[in-house]
Amino acid sequence: MARIRLSGERIRGELVRKIEELSGQNLLACNQCGKCSAGCPAAAVMDLLPNQVIRYAQFGLEEVLAANSIWVCAACQTCYARCPHGVDLPRVMEALRVIALEQQGDRLRPQELDPQKVAELPQLAVVGGFRKFTMMGG
Ligand code: SF4
Ligand code: SF4
Known part of the structure; x- marks a missing residue:
């Protein structure tokens, strides 16, 4: 039986590609350790914790674009400073905001x-x- 081989590029979706392109981050560098969420000063009012935002982004789940977390994020850089894998989460949040604005229009x-x-x-x-x-x- 012929084996079907899919490249990582084909498995990962368009949303994942766009987030990585806009943010300059490799989403798979995140291993879900949770250190970002543990130190985030805005986590209490987020509907998805920062590590969950990354998880949704890793899977290309469109629901992440409806999360309030991407708007609540204050770009304070705490998560980036705490991340053991150097994931610049504020840039991922910014990329998600740009995509959400493109799809949903201005919020202000x-x-x-x-x-x-x-x-x-x-x-x-x-x-x-x-x-x-x-x-x-x-
Ligand atoms: S601190 Fe970094 S590796 Fe850990 S969950 Fe957050 S983004 Fe992922
Ligand atoms: S940059 Fe955003 S997600 Fe990261 S710690 Fe600050 S408020 Fe939380």
């Missing part, structure tokens, strides 16, 4: 904001918000 719409309230915000918060929640900053 200027026309829906109260100009009065925007005027009261620190400029850094406004610029940071648009960079993170719209394709403008992508």
